[in-house]
Amino acid sequence: MRTLSIVPALFGVSIAVFLLVRLIPGTVVDQMVGTEGAYSEESMRALRSFFGLDQPIYLQYGRWLGALLRGDLGMSWRTGIPVLQMILSRLVVTVELTTAAMVVALAIGVPLGMLSARRENTALDHAVRVVSLFSLSIPVFWQATMLILAVSLWLNWAPAVDFVNPWTDPLKNLSIIALPSLALGTAVAAVFMRMTRSSLLEVMRQDYIRTARAKGAHERGVLWSHALRNSLIPLITVAGVQVGYLLGGAVVTEEVFTLPGIGRLLLWGVFQRDYPLVQGTILFISGLFLLSNLLVDLLYAYLDPRIHHG
């Protein structure tokens, strides 16, 4: 059931993305020819008819959706290459960046949150919480910029210009993707830290934990085998939401580090006024977001037997 529920969501998103282009002042044809001198009324009409703009809006959507279902996101106006092909050729960068950033965020956030909860109200707890508050307030692109500044000043190291696929040269790929994932991941680490902390504190107050302690279990055993698993469940929901943040943050991170991912493709499309490309990338990124949320929900049901999706 849950797996099917992604269909109406995708349908809704497709309508929204289709309507997005209608926000352009005038029509896309006006935008296209606007900067390129005068066109006769006749050729304008021909252009509108070419793009199907002379048809009723529901027919335009139907045609667009039909193509979409066949995997056709249209042609890029600037390059003449199918939009889907352009996206797929950059997919690995964005997926690697967001996945690595998620790993960084979990690897930093969860242990710090556990530590903070275990040492509740100590100086360490306060320090971790204050740092996390600062971290939540830093724009990801500024954090990335400062990271570049720091490594270039202190380590005399400059980020590589050309991206290399992980399967071509794993080491070089790692050296390229490490800094961007660190910049993007630490921004989300604070969210995981706060969630882990409050969730663990909540669980540790429950009766079954008291029972475990009463029967003589070690404090460490209580934490690892009784409390942790339950306290991680709300974390999974948060992780799902954070994928959206990571995908948005990937756009600016790719821009700062000049990584050739889908995010930079979107920005390029925006400034080239390549509307099919903009539509396609936004739709694709949102599809990735919905898909990851579906995976999160399925994982959730797997970890928490109380939840069943039909």
Added chain:
Amino acid sequence: MGDGRPRRHNRLVLFGAGIVAAMVLLALGAGVVTPYDPTEMKVVDALKGPSAAHPFGTDRFGRDVLSRTIHGSRIALGVALSSITLAFVVGATLGLIGGYAGGWPDLAIGRLMDIMFSFPTLILAIGIAAMLGPGLDNAALAIAVVYAPLFSRVARGPVIAERAKDYVAAALALGAGPLRLTFRHILPNVLAPLIVQVSISLAYAILTEAALSYIGLGTQPPAPSWGTMLNEGRTYLETAPWMSIFPGLAIMLAVLGFNLLGDGLREMLDPQLRGR
């Protein structure tokens, strides 16, 4: 739960309120307190490091980075306030209507909000700002659209709970219409979570405006928006790092202020969260 935490928390909230108050004062008095005109170019002074005359240094046109950073608070606050006010009015109204009316209006509004939640926030903001065209007003509108669903969701839940209570039945029996009931009786009772959401959303809005301006979709040069300044600093990162350091610090402080305030307000207004 006591043991000193409430006091420490109050200190943090006060710190947040202090930052916000200082920023509001600086924004209001920017014309008086800044040493230079934020857009005045003096090419002979270009790319000078921090000094007594220019504590934050100068940019590539010789403009004073301190004056630009202070003036930037006007844009940041202005965009955040206007966009979140719009998001609040539209979102909360939709949430109130949906929660009060139930049935198909609730379903329709709910579906619409679900669609908006299906987009990563920044991606949707980029899409809307890109289609409307780059600029301050369009960026504010884009931010309002992406944050409105949050207010709708926050308002709807409590409205449903309030609607079932006796005082609503009493007001109905006395002949109050749905509008009067919703805005006069129910709204004041669901205001607390909305206020918390406003404070936190102001922080998000400042971050989103900075990101949009950084990628060139928000405030346009020569206006001194923090995001635009950071964009201009990119090329000079190694030769003039002060162009990139100070506007970023300003964003961080502003966002921190609203985050702390939001956290504190939540603890004060929501007894369930007290002590977490």
